[in-house]
Amino acid sequence: MTTAEEADSTTCAVVVNDEEQYSIWPAGNPVPAGWRPTGFQGGKAECLAHVAEIWLDMRPLSLRRASADAA
Amino acid sequence: MTTTADAGAPARSGNAQTVHELFERRVALTPDATALSRGAERIGYAELNARANRLAHLLRERGVAPGSNVAVCAERSPEVIVALLAVLKAGGAYVALDPKQPYERHRTLLADSGANVLLTQEHLLAGLDGLPEPVGHPVLLDRPDPSLADRPATDPGLPGDPERPAYIAYTSGSTGTPKGVVVPHRAVLRLVTEPNFLTIGPEDAVLQFAPVAFDASTLEIWAPLLNGARLAVVPPGEPGLDQLAETAENEGVTIMWLTAGLFHQMVDGPLHRLSGVRQLVAGGDVLSVTHVNKALAMLPGIRVVNGYGPTENTTFTCCHVMTEPVESDTVPIGVPVTGTRIQILDEQGRPVTGEEPGELYTGGDGVALGYLGRPEQTAERFVPDPTAPGRLLYRTGDLVRRRADGVVEFLGRADHQVKIRGFRVEPGEIEAALLARPEITDAAVVAQEHTRTGRRLVAFYVADHGLSVPELRRGLARTLPPYMVPAAFVRLMAMPLTLNGKVDRAELRKDVNRDRPDLGSDYRAPEGEVAEALALMWGDLMEIDGIGADDDFFELGGHSLMATQITADIATLWGVEVPPRAFYENPTVAELAQVVEELKR
Numbered sequence: 001m002t003t004a005e006e007a008d009s010t011t012c013a014v015v016v017n018d019e020e021q022y023s024i025w026p027a028g029n030p031v032p033a034g035w036r037p038t039g040f041q042g043g044k045a046e047c048l049a050h051v052a053e054i055w056l057d058m059r060p061l062s063l064r065r066a067s068a069d070a071a
Numbered sequence: 072m073t074t075t076a077d078a079g080a081p082a083r084s085g086n087a088q089t090v091h092e093l094f095e096r097r098v099a100l101t102p103d104a105t106a107l108s109r110g111a112e113r114i115g116y117a118e119l120n121a122r123a124n125r126l127a128h129l130l131r132e133r134g135v136a137p138g139s140n141v142a143v144c145a146e147r148s149p150e151v152i153v154a155l156l157a158v159l160k161a162g163g164a165y166v167a168l169d170p171k172q173p174y175e176r177h178r179t180l181l182a183d184s185g186a187n188v189l190l191t192q193e194h195l196l197a198g199l200d201g202l203p204e205p206v207g208h209p210v211l212l213d214r215p216d217p218s219l220a221d222r223p224a225t226d227p228g229l230p231g232d233p234e235r236p237a238y239i240a241y242t243s244g245s246t247g248t249p250k251g252v253v254v255p256h257r258a259v260l261r262l263v264t265e266p267n268f269l270t271i272g273p274e275d276a277v278l279q280f281a282p283v284a285f286d287a288s289t290l291e292i293w294a295p296l297l298n299g300a301r302l303a304v305v306p307p308g309e310p311g312l313d314q315l316a317e318t319a320e321n322e323g324v325t326i327m328w329l330t331a332g333l334f335h336q337m338v339d340g341p342l343h344r345l346s347g348v349r350q351l352v353a354g355g356d357v358l359s360v361t362h363v364n365k366a367l368a369m370l371p372g373i374r375v376v377n378g379y380g381p382t383e384n385t386t387f388t389c390c391h392v393m394t395e396p397v398e399s400d401t402v403p404i405g406v407p408v409t410g411t412r413i414q415i416l417d418e419q420g421r422p423v424t425g426e427e428p429g430e431l432y433t434g435g436d437g438v439a440l441g442y443l444g445r446p447e448q449t450a451e452r453f454v455p456d457p458t459a460p461g462r463l464l465y466r467t468g469d470l471v472r473r474r475a476d477g478v479v480e481f482l483g484r485a486d487h488q489v490k491i492r493g494f495r496v497e498p499g500e501i502e503a504a505l506l507a508r509p510e511i512t513d514a515a516v517v518a519q520e521h522t523r524t525g526r527r528l529v530a531f532y533v534a535d536h537g538l539s540v541p542e543l544r545r546g547l548a549r550t551l552p553p554y555m556v557p558a559a560f561v562r563l564m565a566m567p568l569t570l571n572g573k574v575d576r577a578e579l580r581k582d583v584n585r586d587r588p589d590l591g592s593d594y595r596a597p598e599g600e601v602a603e604a605l606a607l608m609w610g611d612l613m614e615i616d617g618i619g620a621d622d623d624f625f626e627l628g629g630h631s632l633m634a635t636q637i638t639a640d641i642a643t644l645w646g647v648e649v650p651p652r653a654f655y656e657n658p659t660v661a662e663l664a665q666v667v668e669e670l671k672r
Contacts, residue, residue: 014450017461021441023450026420034461048447055446058253059138063234067138 012047014040019060022051089231089256091159093264093297095120101299104273107149108322109304114149116299119156121224126157126215128222133188133210137162137229140239142186142206143283144168144177144195146307150212151283152292154190155238159256162229163188164236166251167283170195172552176249179550181206184239184251184443233257239443240286240382243496243555245487247503251443254289258385261410261436263294268376268390268408269350271326275300278319278327285494286382287328287355294326309631311638311651312336316344325349328378330493331356332525332632338362340639342369354378354387355493356526357481358402367396379404379481382495383452383465385437388413389479403478404471410436412456414464415473428472428482434464487576489518491528492632494554501530501555504547510534513566516557517579521614527558527628531579533565539591541626558613558628560588585616590626594619601645601671602664608640609660620661624654647671 011027015035023035024047031037040050057064087093102117114122135141141163145151158165166184168177181189181202189206191199192213199209210216237259239251271277277295279302281287295302303322310318316337319327327348329337334353337345339362345351351366351373358377366375373394380388391405407413415429416422423429434456441449456464470482487498498516505514513533518526532538540560547556561584567575587594597606597620606618612633624634634654641649647670649663657663 015455017455019461021453021463022446023454023463025455029420032455032457032460034459035455044451048451051450052447055450058441058444058446058449060234060440063232066230066232 010044011041012044014038014047014050019062020055021058021060022055024048024051087231087260088233089159089235090237090259090293090297091123091156091226092231093260094156095226097297097299101273104299105301106296107152107302107304108276109149109306110321112149119153119296120226122153123156123160124224124226125219125222126153126210127160127227129210129216129219130157130161130163130188131227134205135161135163135188137232137235139163139188140166140184140186140236142166142168142181142184142189144170144189144191144199144209145212145283146170146192146195147279147282147305148192148213148307149304150192152279152296152302152304154212155283155292156296158190159237160227160229162227162235164238164253165283166239166241167288169282169284169552170198171282172284173549174198175550176552178202180241180249180251183241183249231256233260234440236440238289241284242382243488243494243500244448245497245499247500249500250445250448252382253440253443254286254382254385255440258437258439259289259293260297262289262385262387262408263297264409266294266409268378268387268392268405269294269326269352271295271298271300273299275325275349276303276323277301278322278324279304280315281328281330286386287330287493289386290352290378291328300326309651312340312635313344316341319348320344323347326352328352328354330354331358332492334366335359335362336632336635338366338369342366346370348373350374350376352376352378352390354380356490360397360400360402363393363402364396367393377402377404380408380433380437381465381467381469383439384411384433384435384467385439388431388433388437388467391478399480401480403474404481405478407433407435408437412458413479414458415471415479426472426474428470430485431467431469431471431479432464433467434459434462438463438465489526489528491518491526491554492630494552496528496555498528501528501547501551501557504550505530505532508543508546510536510538515566515574515576515579517576519580519583521612528555529559529561529579529582529584530557531561531563531566531582533563537562537589540588541590541623544626544628553630558630559584559615583614585614587615587617587619587622588627590622592621595621597660597664599664599668601667602660604644605637605641605664605667606660608637612636618660621659624658624663626658629654641667645671 012024013027015025098116098120106116106119107114141158189209191209236253237256241249244250375393377391378387387408389404391403412434414432453463456462468485501516502514516530567578569575597603610618
């Protein structure tokens with residue numbers, strides 16, 4: 001089981017997919033297909049705080065586009 | 072690469088991309104079939120569709136559009152089903168508010184969801200008074216707007232999108248505020264179209280009993296309506312076990328869902344009345360092998376299904392279908408449901424080998440879009456799926472093990488989350504509510520196991536001076552749902568700590584304190600045979616010694632499931648049937664004893 005302290009000591013990378021959904025991934029591990037690093041790295045808490053700053057519209061991109069087309 | 076539903080979901084549901092489109096297809100196929108029933112009341116597919124369409128057009132005029140969240144606060148009824156369909160048809164997502172939950176909770180959820188319209192019933196209006204705009208002028212479901220009849224009965228026909236939210240389901244949040252899980256249409260379709268854990272068709276009738284705010288309702292409501300079956304709605308209120316079994320019997324129910332606690336009580340009670348049920352789905356918590364086996368033995372031909380899954384993966388993730396007695400020590404959670412992939416990972420996020428235990432991660436079409444307006448918490452729990460490009464895996468926090476035969480077993484939680492009467496509870500949310508009181512300087516909430524009543528929450532707190540327990544309980548009940556209000560409150564001089572300086576929760580779980588709580592009233596001994604027996608009966612269930620004649624059932628920590636159990640004990644001991652409302656109208660030992668005495672005559 002991963003405790004909060006253990007998780008915080010690992011360096012994480014902020015990653016994003018084509019739907020502009022953000023998540024975190026252990027830095028140094030190959031990023032899964034369909035995701036790319038944003039360039040931000042740090043402790044788990046720092047990465048999550050960064051996500052909170054940049055992920056302002058949480059709707060998947062395809063849905064945002066469909067809504068824009070309909071409007 | 073996109074995360075829109077892969078080829079699987081649309082193929083399984085024809086070309087329908089959304090819940091209401093699939094429903095509309097059903098309407099075209101069997102317009103005259105019964106969609107809803109409640110006693111003698113029958114609503115056909117075409118009629119339900121027309122009613123939902125009229126309301127959907129009204130909602131559109133009230134500003135509901137794709138992307139809107141619409142609150143529904145109503146008692147179980149056919150109107151609620153009309154309302155949910157109407158919200159989806161108007162492009163919105165429904166946010167169910169349970170009428171049993173406190174007003175302050177409603178305010179919190181309305182603000183958090185940003186709902187722009189509220190749908191409710193006339194008798195609930197008083198409890199919803201003074202809400203801010205735009206929900207301050209609710210739409211009444213049971214006193215429909217006279218202009219509704221003039222609205223078109225035709226489908227609004229907005230372009231459907233499988234990724235659009237269908238509902239927001241609020242769950243307990245460990246940081247002190249509830250969080251809304253955003254569930255898209257494709258996730259609902261993945262649960263109910265050609266499920267591998269259930270067979271369902273036009274000949275079936277499914278019981279609607281779960282609160283809409285509880286995600287078991289997703290299965291109860293949409294499985295029948297998207298498969299041409301009938302939804303049998305249980306009358307409003309809190310039926311006793313016998314009433315529930317009677318409704319299932321009278322409505323010809325063939326499929327029903329029960330939370331684990333209720334399933335166990337049903338098996339020990341009027342199970343024989345469920346002889347018409349072909350598939351009994353139970354879950355929300357650990358099922359007992361004994362009860363599953365008893366159900367299988369007593370109801371020949373029945374299939375008992377253990378349904379497991381977090382709300383974030385849309386009601387079910389794994390199911391175990393049983394027709395033969397279970398021979399293992401625990402009831403497995405089975406195999407992934409259709410449209411679901413699971414992974415069991417170790418602490419470093421690597422797949423475990425063989426039958427090693429690990430944390431369950433789940434992916435596929437059932438994964439929610441995240442937590443509404445909570446990017447941090449979403450990114451923490453919804454992580455990249457290494458096996459499906461661009462897709463998400465939800466990290467459940469549940470520890471499981473895959474047996475050699477491929478069946479998965481549930482082992483426990485990786486964190487403090489507990490299940491109380493089938494509801495998921497983060498003790499941290501209750502601790503935050505306790506610490507919000509100025510008198511309380513430290514608090515910890517744990518679940519303690521009890522042989523008869525199952526699990527109950529016990530709050531331990533440190534305070535400068537003693538607090539009246541009923542006052543504390545009332546305070547929490549103003550903001551928390553009933554199942555999150557602890558059954559017992561224990562004041563400590565200091566919290567026990569582990570060697571690392573953290574609260575020793577294992578120690579607290581063992582600390583069973585049977586003292587009568589500080590009720591702010593004097594103890595008076597119960598008088599007479601019935602009152603004395605009742606005080607002992609309550610004490611056994613609540614684990615409290617020395618309950619007094621004037622002590623209040625709810626202030627002591629009693630709840631409706633406990634009342635059901637006491638009703639059964641009273642029936643066994645004195646051969647009388649106490650109505651469920653007796654506990655509300657006569658909440659003290661002396662008052663309830665009087666009810667029993669009168670019934671005995």
